[in-house]
Amino acid sequence: MKIMGNVLVIGNSGVGKSTLINAVLGDNRAETGFGVKGTTNKLSIYESKELPFRIIDTIGFEPSWLKERQAIRAVKKWSADSSKKGKEDTQINVIWFCVEGTSSKLFPKSIKDLSRATSMWPTVPLIVVITKSYSVPDREENKKMVYSAFASQKRYGKNLREVIPVVAATYTLNEQAFAAPEGIQELITVTNDLLPEGVKAAQDDVHAFTLKRKQTFAQSIVGTTAAAGVVVGAIPIPFSDAALLGPVEVGEVNALARIYGVNKNESAKELLNSIIEVGTVGAAAKTLISALKAIPGLNIGVALLNSIIAGCIVAALGEASNYIFIQIYNGEKSAEDIDWAKRIVESRLANQTLEKVIQILDKIKKENLNKDAIVKLIVSVFFQKAS
Numbered sequence: 001m002k003i004m005g006n007v008l009v010i011g012n013s014g015v016g017k018s019t020l021i022n023a024v025l026g027d028n029r030a031e032t033g034f035g036v037k038g039t040t041n042k043l044s045i046y047e048s049k050e051l052p053f054r055i056i057d058t059i060g061f062e063p064s065w066l067k068e069r070q071a072i073r074a075v076k077k078w079s080a081d082s083s084k085k086g087k088e089d090t091q092i093n094v095i096w097f098c099v100e101g102t103s104s105k106l107f108p109k110s111i112k113d114l115s116r117a118t119s120m121w122p123t124v125p126l127i128v129v130i131t132k133s134y135s136v137p138d139r140e141e142n143k144k145m146v147y148s149a150f151a152s153q154k155r156y157g158k159n160l161r162e163v164i165p166v167v168a169a170t171y172t173l174n175e176q177a178f179a180a181p182e183g184i185q186e187l188i189t190v191t192n193d194l195l196p197e198g199v200k201a202a203q204d205d206v207h208a209f210t211l212k213r214k215q216t217f218a219q220s221i222v223g224t225t226a227a228a229g230v231v232v233g234a235i236p237i238p239f240s241d242a243a244l245l246g247p248v249e250v251g252e253v254n255a256l257a258r259i260y261g262v263n264k265n266e267s268a269k270e271l272l273n274s275i276i277e278v279g280t281v282g283a284a285a286k287t288l289i290s291a292l293k294a295i296p297g298l299n300i301g302v303a304l305l306n307s308i309i310a311g312c313i314v315a316a317l318g319e320a321s322n323y324i325f326i327q328i329y330n331g332e333k334s335a336e337d338i339d340w341a342k343r344i345v346e347s348r349l350a351n352q353t354l355e356k357v358i359q360i361l362d363k364i365k366k367e368n369l370n371k372d373a374i375v376k377l378i379v380s381v382f383f384q385k386a387s
């Protein structure tokens with residue numbers, strides 16, 4: 001399927017976005033019904049037979065605070081919607097950030113607004129359009145100003161591909177002096193050339209966005225199940241065979257697998273069973289428990305210790321599973337890589353977990369933490385590097 005690109009036009013109010021869009025679309029301009037529910041009164045989407053991209057016009061960021069918020073929210077809503085399946089053709093592929101050539105400053109605030117509105121598209125190529133660029137001698141100076149304003153920008157420094165001064169409609173100074181339209185064709189050509197890169201960037205950005213959301217969700221599942229583990233661990237019977245934790249862990253691994261869609265076929269089932277097996281009755285878990293209990297001078301009540309160990313095993317298994325599922329989700333591994341997955345779980349539960357548990361115990365001994373705080377601590381320790 002050939003994707004028709006989308007160009008998002010943003011910038012402060014009155015800089016000339018709509019005028020620019022009219023010039024680019026020419027006579028064949030048509031507002032499309034294409035869009036995302038709830039944004040159509042804030043965003044207008046245009047296309048023309050001659051252009052391989054749609055243009056999304058936004059209301060300006062300024063002057064009123066309310067309008068600004070609405071503009072940013074509309075773009076964000078549109079963007080979040082683009083990450084859904086079947087909405088690939090609504091992804092933003094190129095951004096035109098409009099600044100006015102007649103004003104001498106590019107306020108850092110405008111760049112900040114730009115970055116807030118387009119936070120979902122951190123790698124999409126960006127063109128800064130200097131609108132109302134009537135004064136030819138000022139153009140070079142204006143370009144320099146834009147480049148230097150973006151040079152200090154961590155995020156957009158990389159994305160800025162071109163700075164193009166334009167005059168979108170004839171500007172008349174007096175009977176003899178006027179500025180004729182200029183730069184429009186260049187803008188179209190440059191945008192065209194950036195589209196393939198923009199399509200790829202948008203896909204990557206959507207992937208990253210989706211993954212981040214999945215990770216947040218995964219972390220909360222691990223938190224909930226670690227809490228259940230802490231409760232189970234406090235049951236005053238020996239649980240060193242970790243059998244009691246089984247149901248909690250099975251639930252955890254399955255819930256995480258569902259988040260990443262690693263639960264669909266036979267090989268996925270086998271993978272999940274292997275992860276659970278290694279994580280529960282596996283030698284690693286037992287080794288961890290006896291290693292901990294053998295530490296002299298731990299000076300912590302057995303019930304609390306059991307509780308913490310249980311929470312940590314659940315968190316460690318959750319972190320390891322999360323890592324495994326992300327690799328599969330990213331296509332770097334497959335559900336058939338069972339031995340690899342087992343090794344991950346084993347190593348995570350053995351060496352790395354012991355250190356982390358000791359770190360957690362230290363902290364718990366120093367501060368008198370309640371159950372919720374303990375669970376929070378456990379999850380944060382286990383997820384500190386998994387980002």
Ligand SMILES: Nc1nc2c(ncn2[C@@H]2O[C@H](COP(=O)(O)OP(=O)(O)OP(=O)(O)O)[C@@H](O)[C@H]2O)c(=O)[nH]1
Nearest residue numbers: 013014015016017018019059060167168169170171
């Ligand atoms: N002559 C001339 N006037 C321009 C040009 N660009 C913008 N203008 C004028 O500047 C004013 C604002 O332009 P718009 O295109 O409405 O600005 P906008 O960015 O869409 O503003 P909002 O929709 O409020 O965010 C209008 O009066 C335009 O006619 C240009 O290239 N030439």
Ligand SMILES: [Mg+2]
Nearest residue numbers: 017018058059
């Ligand atoms: Mg407008």
